[in-house]
Amino acid sequence: MRVITFTLNTTPKRDIITDTMEKFIALFDLHYGYENRGGHKVSLHDPKALSVATQFMKDFRPDHVILGGDMLDCGAVSHHNKGKSGQVEGLRLFADAKELREVLLNPIEGLKTKSLTYHIGNHEDWLNQLTDETPGLKGIVEAENLLALDKWKVIPQGEHSKLGKLVFVHGDQVKGGEHVAKAATVNWEANIRFGHHHTFQLYTKTSPKDANGHTGMSVPCLCRKGPSYGKGAPNRWMQGFLWGYVNGPEGLFNDYATIIVNGKAIINGKTYKG
Numbered sequence: 001m002r003v004i005t006f007t008l009n010t011t012p013k014r015d016i017i018t019d020t021m022e023k024f025i026a027l028f029d030l031h032y033g034y035e036n037r038g039g040h041k042v043s044l045h046d047p048k049a050l051s052v053a054t055q056f057m058k059d060f061r062p063d064h065v066i067l068g069g070d071m072l073d074c075g076a077v078s079h080h081n082k083g084k085s086g087q088v089e090g091l092r093l094f095a096d097a098k099e100l101r102e103v104l105l106n107p108i109e110g111l112k113t114k115s116l117t118y119h120i121g122n123h124e125d126w127l128n129q130l131t132d133e134t135p136g137l138k139g140i141v142e143a144e145n146l147l148a149l150d151k152w153k154v155i156p157q158g159e160h161s162k163l164g165k166l167v168f169v170h171g172d173q174v175k176g177g178e179h180v181a182k183a184a185t186v187n188w189e190a191n192i193r194f195g196h197h198h199t200f201q202l203y204t205k206t207s208p209k210d211a212n213g214h215t216g217m218s219v220p221c222l223c224r225k226g227p228s229y230g231k232g233a234p235n236r237w238m239q240g241f242l243w244g245y246v247n248g249p250e251g252l253f254n255d256y257a258t259i260i261v262n263g264k265a266i267i268n269g270k271t272y273k274g
Contacts, residue, residue: 022114024064024163024255025057027241028171028195029221031123032100033073034091037228041090044073046261048274049222049239051097054107055272056258056265058132063114064163065143067152068195068219069121069170072100072143078123080229097146109151116162118143118152121170121196125157164251170217173221178236179203182244185216191253192216198223198237200257219257236241 031046057065057116075081108116120128124143131138139145146153155161160169171194176183181201184192189205190213198221206213220240226232244255258265263274 009015022063022246022248023060023243024066024246025053025060025062025241025243026066026168026183026219027053027071027222028068028192028219029070029121029198029223030104031070031073031221031223032104033096034076035075035228036087036089036091042228044075044223044227046222046224046239046263046274049260050103051274052263052265052272053222054104055274056241056243056267057108057111057209059270061111063242065108065111065113065115066117066161066163066168066244067119068168068193069119069157069172070123070196071104071121072097072124072147073116073223074126075124077126077141079126079129093141094146101147105147105149116152117155117168118147118149119155119168119170120157122157122172125172128157133237164246164248164253165191166246166251166253166255167192169194174218181216181218183216184218185214188216190214193219193242193255195219195221198225198235199262200238200240200259202257203254217255217257220259222260 030045034041034043076088076093081087120143127141127143130141158173160167167190173183174180174194179198181203184194185203185205197218200219200220201218203216204213219242220238225237239260240258242255242257244253246253258267266270
């Protein structure tokens, strides 16, 4: 009888996609700052929602971080509050910027990521409008200087950034009423991710010229869902953030919108509480 012997190779096969996989997280519309409500200073950002996002970020250890705009509310210098001293009483732009750096920007920079991207939203653009009115403030109050964004790639308002086959914009350029995800997908003809609308929507489109199709997503916000200017009216606002994976050479991606409810979110079987 002939005996055949063999050796089992237990070394795992290297996977090209796995070896080049990179992780990212994208946060939109924190609106860090405060408003006057009934004579009290109340935060516009939601500390619990922000805590959920930062806790997950520490576990996830992303290679890329995208802050998608309106991270700083800038209500103290808003043109909407011009001439309304009661609305801005006690609000301090520099104090808000310092807090945002301490609670979010410093921790992110400590993660040793490959890239950091900061989009200028329409709220941060109020700082540019302020320097237009008062040129003596140039070089001081722009978001790049106010938040010390030396380590970040700053995307001007209205422009976009890319990560693999994903395109990121703040979202104030996206018009579409109740159907913003559809409008973004159809008009941009790209896999577009955006904020500004403070809601969660997803739309897909496949055409004969591009059988792979495109997806558009409106990413939820990290601010409170009932600011005083809403006057208690119902809205479509939801809290959450975006995270996922991108394959470097091909730009393939898989991303997930995590919804935060009452300061809690479940991700990969783990509950995060703010």
